[in-house]
């Protein structure tokens with residue numbers, strides 16, 4: 180049974196939800212994070228109060244440091260979430276995505292393999308390297324047909340998704356070539372508390388709250404499949420502990436929505452919670468130049484995860500979105516410093 184887990188990227192959006200969940204369930208959790216612009220110790224405030232939690236600032240590409248940590252902490256499972264995660268930034272600066280998502284993952288695999296090889300036979304059998312990946316590796320779906328399954332061929336469109344596709348392939352190669360017991364999960368768009376406000380949902384919430392323009396790329400017709408982050412974290416624990424080595428699991432909430440409908444829903448929730456004098460927030464919506472290489476639609480068939488792992492989400496998109504808006508209203512302490520000194524919401528990812 181896995182009880183001692185290394186979570187890479189645990190100071191990020193999904194990683195911090197995973198750390199909170201694992202600590203609450205009694206795991207010994209070591210969080211390794213470089214603290215890039217997207218990493219934030221404040222997101223770990225609750226986890227850090229618990230004795231079973233340990234934070235280490237380091238780069239996944241630092242194989243020596245990672246190996247020492249794996250040995251000293253007697254790690255039984257690695258959940259690898261550390262990554263450059265924002266598509267628009269990958270359009271502006273793709274090199275960082277190759278460095279962390281591809282090279283960093285390979286260096287982490289090297290450390291994991293070296294550690295795994297020193298374990299006794301029974302511990303080797305139970306060890307897992309879990310790569311947390313994205314549905315974006317499958318590329319562009321037509322608006323009116325198709326869903327991603329575990330059998331869908333890879334066809335990434337952006338530098339971000341190309342780097343995640345490459346890292347998926349390297350993780351599988353370490354399984355096929357060296358026997359490292361890996362599991363992979365590819366998830367749809369997450370949303371929820373502690374989401375860095377460069378992504379559509381938190382950016383829209385904060386801009387709408389402040390009565391600022393709400394930029395929607397193209398005509399807002401692109402479709403994403405949304406999952407509340409705590410439901411994803413619960414799925415990830417199951418993939419780690421119940422997933423079969425070498426297998427991939429697609430995770431999603433069967434909650435497709437056009438970007439325009441998401442932005443409108445946020446406007447309507449905020450109008451009910453905190454009306455602006457003399458205006459409805461939908462009037463702040465403006466169509467702006469499209470994202471280059473913008474995939475039209477993502478949609479996940481999560482039947483395998485439901486069947487084999489017994490996982491289903493707790494939140495509908497409506498209930499999760501309301502909770503998320505309420506969280507941002509109640510937690511200015513978390514996002515105000517980010518907006519003031521880290522990222523104020525300017526447009527990213529436009530090709531000149």
Ligand code: NAD
Nearest residue numbers: 188190191192193213214215217218238239261262264369
């Ligand atoms: P995030 O950007 O919020 O967090 C990434 C974390 O990784 C940050 O804490 C950052 O400091 C850390 N990090 C970056 N480079 C590092 C390095 N070289 N060494 C150590 N730490 C480093 O990302 P997220 O949205 O929480 O995504 C987490 C993972 O889940 C990513 O691998 C992403 O591809 C995947 N994913 C995300 C979504 C989504 O909707 N957000 C959906 C599916 C899959």
Ligand code: DAU
Nearest residue numbers: 264265266313314315367368377378379394395396401438
């Ligand atoms: O599908 C999973 C992926 O979801 C993850 O792998 C990524 O890490 C995560 O960032 C997310 O990628 P997206 O590109 O789908 O997320 P983003 O929030 O950047 O954009 C969601 C949609 O909204 C997308 O179609 C682009 C659009 N958009 C985005 C922004 C920031 C807008 O219309 N306006 C905006 O201002």
